[in-house]
Amino acid sequence: MKKNITLSILSGLLLWIAWPPTPYTTFLLFLGFVPMLLAIENIIQSTATGKGKKIFNTAFLGFFVWNTLCVYWVYNSLKIIGPLVAIPITLIPYALGPLLMAIACWLYYRMRLITSRALSLVALVCFWVGYEYLHQSWDLNFPWMTIGNGFAISHQWIQWYEYTGVYGGTIWIWVVNILVFLLYVGLREAQVKTLRVKLVSAFALVLILPLGFSLYRYYSYKEAVNPSNIVVVQPNIEPYAKEGIPVYTQIKALTDLSDSIGQPNTEFFLWPETAISQYIDEDHILGSNHYAQVKQFINKYKNGNVITGGETYRMYDKRTNETASPMPNGGFWDHYSSAINIENSSKVQFYHKSRLVPGAEALPFGNVFSFLKPVFEHLGGATGAYTIQEQPGVFYSQSGIGAAPVICYESIYGAWVAKAVTEGAQFIAIITNDGWWENTSGKDQHLDYAKLRAIETRRWVCQSANTGISAFINQRGDVVQQSKWWVRAALKQDINLNTEITFYAAHGDYLPKAGSVLAVLGIVFVAIRRKRILA
Structure with a gap:
């Protein structure tokens, strides 16, 4: 034995x-x-x-x-x-x-x-x-x-x-x-x-x-030459201290880093998951001071887009769908972990994180164990709070470039990312925090797994991580550039967009x-x- x-x-x-x-x-x-x-x-x-x-x-x-x-x-x-x-x-x-x-x-x-x-x-x-x-x-x-x-x-x-x-x-x-x-x-x-x-x-x-x-x-x-200039930003803001830092200050750090290497033909700036750390009402985002601050920055770039993470919500007077949760003071809301695309127009695109971390972000078998939600909330957890999006999303720039927004944990789901590619995504934009894991192998594994998504779909992967590792990965899975851990950084790269669909992307x-x-x-x-x- x-x-x-x-x-x-x-x-x-x-x-x-x-x-x-x-x-x-x-x-x-x-x-x-x-x-x-x-x-x-x-x-x-x-x-x-x-x-x-x-x-x-x-x-x-x-x-x-x-x-x-x-x-x-x-x-x-x-x-x-x-x-x-x-x-x-x-x-x-x-x-x-x-x-x-x-x-x-x-x-x-x-x-x-x-x-x-x-x-x-x-x-x-x-x-x-x-x-x-x-x-x-x-x-x-x-x-x-x-x-x-x-x-x-x-x-x-x-x-x-x-x-x-x-x-x-x-x-x-x-x-x-x-x-x-x-x-x-x-x-x-x-x-x-x-x-x-x-x-x-x-x-x-x-x-x-x-x-x-x-x-x-x-x-x-060999990659077909179809260049697009992308910037990924790593603000390196302590995740446990984000709530104590004014949102204006955090966004300014992001815009300053972006401006430091942005160029006239930059088409996408990638900011990490929860970069905008204060709740945003999706139905009234155009009136948000945070939106105005980002918009003022992106106006300097004719074809520019900012893909940023944020906590967003929608409110309802009455329950109009199964996902809405009751609010303490009456009414209902849907709360999302979101990717937001802001461009040089009044158009704003949202993608809601769909693959949630069991326990930390979603209550497994929620219909059966819904009575446990108040317990998690009392203990400070977010379990069961997020509403998901049922299908992958694609952000389109004004020039027609399609980007697959992928939020943190979602990047390990090959078929999910591949489905976004079949919907028109020409590159993959991963926004993540990774600071929660501290200086462990978790952040390294997360980046390594992103290489697999590049190979499966033959798409460049651009990853923005709050504390690292931010990187660019080409269509063969090579890490072309990457930041160090726990430093403030910004990287730029001319990537090649791709519209060809691989066998795996087509068949999942x-x-x-x-x-x-x-x-x-x-x-x-x-x-x-x-x-x-x-x-």
Whole structure:
């Protein structure tokens, strides 16, 4: 038993060492699951009782180690709402992810009881992909640890994400790990030489062909020249002290930084999430002093636009929709975490953040647990307060350029960002704070994951982060410019706009959808066979 626990922990450590932002260790993703598979195999082949429970516990331990070491920084971003709230919410990524991963391994064991090892391993990949898609789609979503994200630090290896998205990487990692596992088990079980030769050949092909194609695509890819000058601003305002700084002073810092490098042909200035830290009434924004201050700045740039984050709302005399919440003094309102586009006209465009952080920004299964909203509000949290937008948005400049506004956490949702591209976005504008995470690997992982969105859609990514890291990423996923952490900065870049639609952007998450269907069929198959055996 101790040997299996050691193997499980070893898997967790290997996957952690391989994970962004650690450089030069990505190759360990191809070996990280092998010790876990060996531990599961040892339990299956043993004479012990309660094998299913042992497999679940062993798998959970290793995956808990991996997840905790990779996303330890989550607690920093939540501690402002108090330990009574932050600690249970932190369990979403720390424990829920490993729980679902362990269930996938337990289902693999159940499949092994009724079919061959080879077929069960195919089912394991489907169960895993199904778990990842579930963890991206339901109210407790946290797809940060989707395995395909692990290649973000070595983006040259996965240029074919423009066809598959990150789930292609998930499948690739699992197939290589399974082949290594089968080779090792084959030596241990003294399998015939011809079978080992076939496994070695399959391993070489599965590893080399995708890697070779990706490197060829990376070095041969050429961007069509279609320049647009963009400025990203990093004001470096302490997020916990924002409310104590006059909004006028904060906006002036942003306009001064923008002016310091802006040029006559600059078309977009990107300011970070919550750059305007005071509530703005969307229906009366033209009368807002904050809007007037931004408008006075942008008037100097003929084709200029400011994309900024802000807290906005709409008020109603009576409840006109399901999302409106009652106000203490009567009436109703919708409250948004927004991106706002301000240009040289009276037109103002809004986008409302749609992918909210479970617990911190949205109450999971809110219809069931709506009675808990007052508790979160009393403790200082924003849970359940934001109203979302059901579809991605695109901001259009007066010259017709389309920008995909992406707010913080949304940048890890490949299909969501890709859908904005199919709606006309020619580049991706990520606005984020990232100061909540402090100087941890969270900010680095967030930037690394943005590289994947560039490859999937073949769009430049421009990221403005309050405290860093702000950056420009080209269509191959290369970080062309980036700021340092915790400094006041502004960067400008001539990016190339793109109107071509990649296969992934056009078809979205077709791989995990197919894998989820197969996973459900596998679960039904296991349940039916188990029922027959018990009968």
